[in-house]
Amino acid sequence: MIYDTLINRIGQLLLPAEGPLKGEDMKQLVVLEDAAIAIKDGKVAWIGQNEKAAQMEARQVIDAMGRVVSPGLVDPHTHLVFGGSREGELAMKQAGVPYLEILKQGGGILSTVKATRATSEEGLLEKAKFFLNRMASHGVTTLEAKSGYGLDRETELKQLRVVSRLKEEGALDIVSTFLGPHAIPPEYKDRPDEFLSEMIGMLDDVVRDDLASCGDIFCETGVFTVEQSRRFMKACLELGLGVKIHADEIDSLGGTELAVEMGAISADHLVAASEEGIQALADSSTIAVLLPGTTFYLGKDEYAKARAMIDSGAAVSLATDFNPGSCVTENLQMIMSLAGLKLKMTPEEIWNAVTVNAAWAIGKGEDAGRLEVGKDADLVLWDVPNYSYIPYHYGVNHANLVMKRGEKIWERGDAHVFSVPQS
Ligand SMILES: N=CN[C@@H](CCC(=O)O)C(=O)O
Numbered sequence: 001m002i003y004d005t006l007i008n009r010i011g012q013l014l015l016p017a018e019g020p021l022k023g024e025d026m027k028q029l030v031v032l033e034d035a036a037i038a039i040k041d042g043k044v045a046w047i048g049q050n051e052k053a054a055q056m057e058a059r060q061v062i063d064a065m066g067r068v069v070s071p072g073l074v075d076p077h078t079h080l081v082f083g084g085s086r087e088g089e090l091a092m093k094q095a096g097v098p099y100l101e102i103l104k105q106g107g108g109i110l111s112t113v114k115a116t117r118a119t120s121e122e123g124l125l126e127k128a129k130f131f132l133n134r135m136a137s138h139g140v141t142t143l144e145a146k147s148g149y150g151l152d153r154e155t156e157l158k159q160l161r162v163v164s165r166l167k168e169e170g171a172l173d174i175v176s177t178f179l180g181p182h183a184i185p186p187e188y189k190d191r192p193d194e195f196l197s198e199m200i201g202m203l204d205d206v207v208r209d210d211l212a213s214c215g216d217i218f219c220e221t222g223v224f225t226v227e228q229s230r231r232f233m234k235a236c237l238e239l240g241l242g243v244k245i246h247a248d249e250i251d252s253l254g255g256t257e258l259a260v261e262m263g264a265i266s267a268d269h270l271v272a273a274s275e276e277g278i279q280a281l282a283d284s285s286t287i288a289v290l291l292p293g294t295t296f297y298l299g300k301d302e303y304a305k306a307r308a309m310i311d312s313g314a315a316v317s318l319a320t321d322f323n324p325g326s327c328v329t330e331n332l333q334m335i336m337s338l339a340g341l342k343l344k345m346t347p348e349e350i351w352n353a354v355t356v357n358a359a360w361a362i363g364k365g366e367d368a369g370r371l372e373v374g375k376d377a378d379l380v381l382w383d384v385p386n387y388s389y390i391p392y393h394y395g396v397n398h399a400n401l402v403m404k405r406g407e408k409i410w411e412r413g414d415a416h417v418f419s420v421p422q423s
C-alpha cells in the first residue's frame with residue numbers, strides 16, 4: 001500500500017484511551033515512543049514503531065525529528081460568534097467592579113448583545129473565521145460554538161446560521177449549541193420567565209433546521225435560577241436536544257446537581273460547585289468542563305476544584321471559554337498551563353482533558369480526541385521534546401503542524417529555522 005502521508009521519527013505519540021475517562025483513569029495516557037503514523041484517505045491507516053515504517057511507501061514523508069504528535073485538540077466550550085469587543089471594560093475590572101455587577105449595569109454580555117445585533121451575518125462570519133483560524137493554529141481541530149449574544153429570535157438564529165455555514169465549509173468540526181437563555185435582555189428586564197418562554201418557543205425552529213445539537217443556559221444569581229434552568233433543559237430534552245449548563249460559576253446555586261439530575265452531557269465552570277455536586281458528578285456520566293482561563297481573566301483567586309472532582313471519580317475536561325468578556329483567548333495550550341498551575345492537574349490528566357474527554361463533552365467521543373486506525377487523521381505535531389513540556393512552557397504557541405482529516409490546515413512558517421528545545 002502507498003500511504004498519502006507518513007510521519008516518522010516521532011519522539012512521543014500520544015494515544016489517549018477510549019473514554020470518557022473518569023477519576024483514576026484520567027492518569028493513564030498511552031505514549032508510544034520512537035513511533036510513526038501513516039495516513040490514507042484522511043484516516044489513520046497505521047500506527048507503530050518507527051523502525052517498522054522504514055519500508056513503508058508514502059507520497060509525503062514528514063520527519064518529526066523526535067517531536068511530539070498528539071490528537072488534534074478539542075475545545076468543548078467557546079462563544080465563537082459575536083460582534084464587537086469589550087476592551088473598554090478593563091478600567092471597571094481594574095476598579096474591582098464584579099462581573100455580575102457589570103452585567104447588571106447593562107454591560108458585559110449585554111454590551112456584546114448590542115454589538116452582535118448590529119452586525120450582519122456576513123460580518124459575524126468573517127470575524128468568527130478569523131478566530132477559528134487562530135484556534136486551528138494553536139492545535140484545535142474540533143470545537144463547540146454557542147449562540148447567546150442575540151437574546152432575540154432573529155439574532156440567535158443569525159448566530160446559529162453562522163455556525164452552520166462554518167460547519168459546511170468544513171475546515172474544523174464544530175458542534176453547535178443554542179444558548180438563548182444566556183442573560184435577560186433589557187426588553188424583558190424583570191420578566192425572566194416570559195423571556196425564557198420566548199427562548200423555549202424557538203427550540204422547534206432550532207431542531208427543525210438542525211441548527212444546534214444541544215441547549216445551554218446560564219444558571220447564576222441575577223440570571224436564571226435552578227428552577228428556570230430545569231424548565232429550559234426539560235424543554236430541550238423533550239425535543240431531542242442534548243443539554244449543557246453554565247453552572248455554579250460564581251455562586252453555589254446547585255447547577256451542578258441539576259446537570260446530573262437532567263443527564264446533561266456537560267456541566268461547565270463549576271468553580272463554586274458544592275461537595276454534594278462534585279460527588280453527584282462523580283457518580284454520573286456528565287462531564288465537568290473546567291474553564292480556568294475564565295477564573296484567571298476575571299481576576300479571581302479561587303479555581304474549580306479539579307483535584308476533588310478527579311479524586312472522587314468524575315470525568316474532567318478543559319476548554320478556553322473563548323468569548324469577548326470573561327476569557328479572551330483562542331489558545332487552549334494556555335489553558336493547559338493554567339490547569340497545571342491552578343487546578344493542580346497532572347500532565348496526563350491535562351492531555352486527556354483536552355482530547356478524549358473534551359470530545360465526549362460535546363458528543364463527539366466516537367469521532368474526535370483520539371488517534372486510532374480508521375479514525376480521522378486529526379493531529380498536531382508539536383515543537384516540544386515531551387508532552388509535559390506544553391503545560392510547563394506557557395503563553396506561546398508550540399504547534400508546528402496541524403492536520404485535519406490528513407490535510408495540513410496550519411504550519412509554522414519558520415519550522416525549518418529552529419531546532420526543538422531539548423529537555
Ligand atoms: N458566564 C457566562 N457566559 C460566558 C461569558 C460571556 C461574556 O462575558 O460575554 C462564560 O461562559 O464565561
Ligand SMILES: [Zn+2]
Nearest residue numbers: 077079246321
Ligand atoms: Zn460560556
